[in-house]
Each structure stands twice: as structure tokens, then as C-alpha cells.
Amino acid sequence: MSTSTPARVLTGPPKTPRRTKRGSLGHHNLAGYLFLTPWLIGFFVLIAGPMLSSLWLSFTDYSILGTPEWVGIENFEVMFSKDVRFWHAMAVTLTYLFVSVPLVQIFALFLATMVNKGLRGLSIYRAVFYVPSLIGGSVAIAILWRFLFDSQGLFNGALGVIGIQTDHSWIGEPGTALNTLIILNVWQFGAAMIIYLAGLKQIPAELNEAAIMDGASPVKRYFAITLPMLSPIIFFNVLMNMVGAFQAFNTAYIVSNGSGGPADSTLFYTLYLYQRGFVDFDMGYASALGWVLLIIVAAAAGLLFLLARRFVYYGDER
Known part of the structure; x- marks a missing residue:
């Protein structure tokens, strides 16, 4: 008897070699x-x-029509040592920033807290408050702002109704022109308010319930629970509004007809950069202004991030 080797049974088609991992x-x-x-x-x-x-x-003398001529750091030397309007534009921009940004946060947070109380028609309130953020920086609103605060504008008319008669041009006087632009920026608080409202919705209800059981007053709960839990949202809104304040341009341009007046009282940094680049055609100097602004914004943002380590609570800290 002879033994035979069993045939190999094929269970499927022959496998193709797999591609290498690399x-x-x-x-x-x-x-x-x-x-x-x-x-x-x-x-x-x-x-x-x-x-x-x-x-x-930024290291050249360039007037668009000619050929750039290398001048090294001359533009920066002139900027910091001889250019009075540069320092004035910086002062106007910083004033605008330090006044308008906190006011935006206060108004936005206050109204977000009120709207968060469970009012009827919440979606309507949110839409009404958000509309100024959509149209507040537009050219049409900036033009309207000129008529609103002119000597014969609606603001003086409203003052006349309550017995205050004045023909003061709030937007045409150096002492008050910047204030009207600050009001215009504060009027656009809707975007920040929506973000605050979303943050308020995310605060765990049990935190306030436990504080109520411990006898904490509403004011104490707000400062001990609500604000710390909202600190990342506050940080985000402050950062975004700060960068926006440094970049403010169109409202000042429309309201002052591009001059930054009256008496350079609304001469924002970006408006001055525009004047040097597209009015004086000094593109080399305008480029230097742009890079200085970039460094200033980066430094301000870095400082804000350093401060955030001490004041911002993210909920996962022990």
C-alpha cells in the first residue's frame, strides 16, 4: 500500500502582496x-x-513711481525721533483702546447676564443686540454718525427736548470727536454679548445651587462663581477687541474724511499709515509703520497671555 501526500486545499484566490507602510x-x-x-x-x-x-x-525709500532705494533703519530712526504725528497717532489709538475695550466688555457682560435670566423671546433679544455688530462698522453707519453728532444732529435735538440747548458739534470739535468713535465701537457690543451668553449657559447649575445652600448672596455668587468660570471667555473677548482696536480704521476715515481731524483728534495709527502710504506715496515709511504695529500688537497679546496665567481659570486646575 502506498501513501500519498494530501493535496493542498486552496480556500480563496491567491493574496496579493500588501503595500509597505512607508x-x-x-x-x-x-x-x-x-x-x-x-x-x-x-x-x-x-x-x-x-x-x-x-x-x-521698510528699509527703503520707495514712492511707488520710482525704484526702491535702500536706506537701512532710517525710516525707523525718523519715526521714533522726529515724527510727532506718529506719537500722536499712537496716543489716540491707545486712548481709544483703553477706553472702548473695557466699556464693550462691561456692556456686553451686563446685557448677557440680563438676557440669561430666562426672558421670553430670548432669540429676539439676541438678534436685536447683535444687529449693531453686523452694521456698526459699515460705511453707511459711519456717515450716519456724522449727522447724528453734528451741531444740528439728533443728539443735540435730544438734549433740546430735556431743556439743554446747544449747537456744539460733537464730532467736529477736537475735545469730543474721539469720544463719538468710542461710542460707536461700544455700540457694536453684540458679538461679545453673544459669546458671553454662550459662556453663561455652560456654567454648571449645581455650583450656584451649592452656593445658595451655603447662604451666599447673588452678588457674592456672581463674583465668586460666575466671573471665574467666565474668565476664559473674558480673556478671549478682550484679546479680540484689543486687536480690533489697534486695527480700527474705517470709522475714523469716513467720519473725518480721511484727515484724522479735527486737529488730528481721530488720527488712528492705521489711518496715519494709510496717509503716509496712499496719500504721501511714501510706501517705504508706511511699511515701517506696519511692522512697528505688528510688533506692538504681538507684544500686547503676549503680555495679555502672561497675565492670563494668573487671572484666567480653566476649570482643570488643582
Whole structure:
């Protein structure tokens, strides 16, 4: 009797060799870069390229019509030692920032707290308060602001109703022109209010319930629970409003007809940069102004982040 070797049973089609891990990763990376290509082109062409060009132009004397002439750090020396309007524009911008940003937070947080009380028609209130943020910085509203605070404007008319007769042009006098732009910025508190309202909705109810059982008053609960829990939201809103204040331009441009007047009282930093670049055609100096502004905003944001380590509570700290 002879023994035979059993035949090998095939349970399926022959398996094809799998691709190596490195080849698979390379394929996926290539697909990812292809999807990123439009963004990368936009970044290098519209952002990185112009930034590097403006950095080079900041060390040149360039008037658009001519050829850039290298002058080294002369633009920066003139800016810090001889340019009086540079320092005045910086002072106007910082005044606008330190007054309007806290006021926006106060109004937005106060109204968010009121709206969070469970009022009927909450969605209507949110829409009404948010509308100024959508249209408050537009050209039409900036033009309306001129008529509102003019000598014959609605504001003086309202004062006349309560017995105060005046023909003072609030937007045409150096002492009050900047205040009207601060009011316009505060009027756009709706975006910050919506963010605060969302933060209030996320505060655990059991925290307030436990405080009530311990006999804490509403004021004490607000300062001991609500504000600490809202501190990340406050930090975010302050940071965004601060950057926006440094970049403020269109309202001052429309209200002052691009001059920063009266008597440079509304000469924001960005408006002065615009004047040097597109009115005086001194693009080299305007580029230097832009880079100084970038450094100032970065330093201010960095300082704010350092302060946040001490005052911002994220809920996961022990």
C-alpha cells in the first residue's frame, strides 16, 4: 500500500502582496498636500509674499513711481525721533483702546447676564443686540454718525427736548470727536454679548445651587462663581477687541474724511499709515509703520497671555 501526500486545499484566490507602510503613508501625504495646495498658494502669494516684500520695503525709500532705494533703519530712526504725528497717532489709538475695550466688555457682560435670566423671546433679544455688530462698522453707519453728532444732529435735538440747548458739534470739535468713535465701537457690543451668553449657559447649575445652600448672596455668587468660570471667555473677548482696536480704521476715515481731524483728534495709527502710504506715496515709511504695529500688537497679546496665567481659570486646575 502506498501513501500519498494530501493535496493542498486552496480556500480563496491567491493574496496579493500588501503595500509597505512607508508607501501607504507617502500616498496619503501626497493626497493631503494636493488638497492643501489652494491654501498654500493663497498663503504664499497673498500673505507671506506681501509680508516679506513690506519688510524689505521698510528699509527703503520707495514712492511707488520710482525704484526702491535702500536706506537701512532710517525710516525707523525718523519715526521714533522726529515724527510727532506718529506719537500722536499712537496716543489716540491707545486712548481709544483703553477706553472702548473695557466699556464693550462691561456692556456686553451686563446685557448677557440680563438676557440669561430666562426672558421670553430670548432669540429676539439676541438678534436685536447683535444687529449693531453686523452694521456698526459699515460705511453707511459711519456717515450716519456724522449727522447724528453734528451741531444740528439728533443728539443735540435730544438734549433740546430735556431743556439743554446747544449747537456744539460733537464730532467736529477736537475735545469730543474721539469720544463719538468710542461710542460707536461700544455700540457694536453684540458679538461679545453673544459669546458671553454662550459662556453663561455652560456654567454648571449645581455650583450656584451649592452656593445658595451655603447662604451666599447673588452678588457674592456672581463674583465668586460666575466671573471665574467666565474668565476664559473674558480673556478671549478682550484679546479680540484689543486687536480690533489697534486695527480700527474705517470709522475714523469716513467720519473725518480721511484727515484724522479735527486737529488730528481721530488720527488712528492705521489711518496715519494709510496717509503716509496712499496719500504721501511714501510706501517705504508706511511699511515701517506696519511692522512697528505688528510688533506692538504681538507684544500686547503676549503680555495679555502672561497675565492670563494668573487671572484666567480653566476649570482643570488643582
